[in-house]
Amino acid sequence: MMNAARSTIRFDGASVSAPAAAGDVRILAPTTLTLSERRISVIGGNGSGKSTLARLVNGLLEPSSGSVGIELAAGAPGSSEPEVLDTRRDGAAVRRRVGFVFTDPAAQLIMPTVLEDVALSLRRRHRDAVTRTAAARATLERFGLAALAERSVHALSGGQKQMLAIASVLATEPAVLVADEPTTLLDLRNARMIGELLMSLPQQLLVVTHDLELAARADRTLVIADGGVVFDGPPAEAIARYRDAAAR
Numbered sequence: 001m002m003n004a005a006r007s008t009i010r011f012d013g014a015s016v017s018a019p020a021a022a023g024d025v026r027i028l029a030p031t032t033l034t035l036s037e038r039r040i041s042v043i044g045g046n047g048s049g050k051s052t053l054a055r056l057v058n059g060l061l062e063p064s065s066g067s068v069g070i071e072l073a074a075g076a077p078g079s080s081e082p083e084v085l086d087t088r089r090d091g092a093a094v095r096r097r098v099g100f101v102f103t104d105p106a107a108q109l110i111m112p113t114v115l116e117d118v119a120l121s122l123r124r125r126h127r128d129a130v131t132r133t134a135a136a137r138a139t140l141e142r143f144g145l146a147a148l149a150e151r152s153v154h155a156l157s158g159g160q161k162q163m164l165a166i167a168s169v170l171a172t173e174p175a176v177l178v179a180d181e182p183t184t185l186l187d188l189r190n191a192r193m194i195g196e197l198l199m200s201l202p203q204q205l206l207v208v209t210h211d212l213e214l215a216a217r218a219d220r221t222l223v224i225a226d227g228g229v230v231f232d233g234p235p236a237e238a239i240a241r242y243r244d245a246a247a248r
């Protein structure tokens with residue numbers, strides 16, 4: 001597929017090290033990638049560096065060396081002008097244009113009710129409270145959550161919570177969505193429902209997952225092992241490599 005998402009994530013020799021007692025420890029080796037497919041999945045064993053890679057994309061984490069950038073063409077979701085953003089230089093703009101979904105939706109549900117939570121994420125976009133509430137209701141409608149508008153966020157099921165967390169992020173019309181194991185805490189039905197939603201978004205998606213059924217539906221898959229990309233290519237081949245490595 002051509003670059004339907006109209007955005008490109010670029011890693012240019014990006015590495016991550018963290019200070020440790022015996023000197024710096026390397027968490028991600030220098031990594032160079034040009035990611036312009038609409039849906040990219042990232043798989044690999046526990047502690048291999050997947051979350052580290054994902055967090056670099058929206059600037060939650062800055063590279064220790066090299067750079068990570070996002071190029072948005074005019075026509076990317078929410079973009080009318082082309083933009084070239086560097087996660088270190090343009091941190092705030094990157095966080096606005098790259099949404100992030102965590103494994104545990106409770107980490108990002110802040111307000112008491114469902115409606116208020118979506119409205120909170122729209123506060124920059126709509127300064128006027130009445131317009132903001134109307135936009136929040138429209139978002140809930142779009143994600144099938146309208147009936148839950150006045151419900152306490154604590155009274156939602158796990159699947160509803162994750163749907164709400166994603167709706168709140170998408171309400172801001174990011175150009176890129178990064179999701180770190182978004183289906184790990186969900187049962188099969190909800191995992192499929194969230195997977196279906198993620199894979200059908202107009203946004204460019206980078207999804208870290210242990211759910212190989214979900215990973216297989218991407219356009220391109222990165223396999224991470226020991227802090228580096230060890231395979232980069234078609235999902236079926238990537239999953240076969242990952243399975244082989246795990247069986248050894």
Ligand SMILES: Nc1ncnc2c1ncn2[C@@H]1O[C@H](COP(=O)(O)OP(=O)(O)OP(=O)(O)O)[C@@H](O)[C@H]1O
Binds near residue numbers: 048052
């Ligand atoms: N700030 C830090 N200091 C030291 N080590 C760290 C730091 N952050 C991450 N690590 C280590 O780096 C490695 C990669 O972590 P990361 O969270 O990226 O792995 P992951 O592939 O997402 O794992 P999982 O599938 O278990 O979520 C792990 O061994 C982790 O313990």
